[in-house]
Amino acid sequence: MSTSTTPTGFHESTPVPGPGSREAAHRRLVAGLLQRQGAALVFLAVMAVAWIVFPGFGTTGNLRTLALQSSFLAVIALGMTLVIISGGIDLSVGSVYALGGVLAAYGSRWGFFGALLLPLAVCGLIGLVNGLLVARTAMAPFIATLATLLFARGLLLAITGEGATTYKIDNDQVFLEIGRGVLFGVGYPVYITLALFVAGGVLLRRTRFGQALFATGGSESSAVLMGLPVARTKIMVYVLSGLLAGFSGAMTAAYLQSGVTVIGVGTELDAIAAVVIGGTLLTGGAGTVIGTLFGVLLRNVIQNIINQIGTLDGNFQSVVSGAFLLVVVVVQRTLSRGRR
Template structure:
């Protein structure tokens, strides 16, 4: 009992190992991205070429939009498996809607995918069902809907040449496609919402400790509904961008995209258990994934499937780090 009477206890210095683990977990993607880019720049002369960089940025922008929504969902402690299907569905709906003009092409996917996301959110928030099951159901539902409206994929809706909608995906500024700027703007906005609004604080609180959040008066149910709706809308929008870029609603895309999105979010330092994460980390995760893919393409002799091998290994490392951090808390 005498120990308590001595000087006020200092906060114990964080053990170095813990500090390293915590930095690796939060900034690992950024560090790895810098390393990988440096290596690629030196090893492959074509990597740094403007064409390659533009292509890299464009390819990253679609996944970034989907992963942005996923970041919000995962921070609330949830998961959204429907984004790949909604991405493909959004593309088809955009191409289909483009016959009635720009607005229809844009709004049709946003509304339909947003509505499916809203249903996801309502089911998760109001019935307490597991997000995994709810969104697995809408993955199947959206993929089925897509196959139904395209006669099992045999009908591909084309976007008429000269349609204003094509500009959205194909227009460029300084050689960079519009989708790059759109994705960047959305991520900036998303980061601001997450960090600097009461809604963002509710997202963190919901995922951090749901029961406590409820007792602290956080609108937990509304927050969950909002993030799943947001995820649906953003997936549909990514689909619309892709359709505009490809000039048609391609039905075979988006298979497994939900797993890509989840992995880049987690690689970017967002805790899979919820309560912590950043949009910037997610952007780094997307960049890392696509740069590795790009390098493998540059090597040429390597099977492109090695991209998944590398991503998988990296994801495993990140998740192990997260686990050790969460347990310590």
């Protein structure tokens, strides 16, 4: 047995490039900052400008409305953040959101718990179906959740007689408080949303489930080989997404005092946009809930500003969001290439 072996000449003649030039490192740093905090930075800049330019913007009333309006989308986008970090996508949330609202209104005839639990049960179940399809049958999340999008929207139309019946919530004041209650001048939904985001952040960063989520999205085959419960994690994340969308629907119903059937069309795309603008990688494996929160706020602030201008078509909001989304995706692309 030879003990005097030197490493083969192979290695010695191989040039060893340094760990990347300083310039590249600098570029990566800027890109990383833009990626993670881009939404927050742009949000603050836009806020500052709007505050100065539009007298109507900085008023307490306007800011309250802004915060309240952002809450409903933010809760949906929170679930979407988790799904996207896991490497998936959930297109069903817009329909599930609307369905949640109708079910809450429908269930309010059985009191507070009926109004709250009926949407959560059904929407959680839809999420479970999504999760099982994605995790157990290896169906593409895009397809699986597109199917449940149609399913949820169909169910909604069926129970409302194609939208002809609108269920009102008038006999349960406690449930209405969820959407209409006010504390220190700020609506309950804002507090609920903040609480959910804190919980979401803890879930992501401080629990094994959260870590498994990042690992699954970051490299699924590695996660499997490391012995992580990949399938269970995926199922859980779609259930959470369904629950959050359904809850947001219930909260909206409480706010509007009825189950409105026409909401939620295309909301899944708004949620995805907010998540991506918030710095979560669309390819999975990286992201933050706080980024998503700023993504949602940014979208609504731009909408609000366009309303302030008044003369501008409201559709310009989409134009601005779309442009910003493009920038973010390009930055993400550059960043992930820098990593390779």
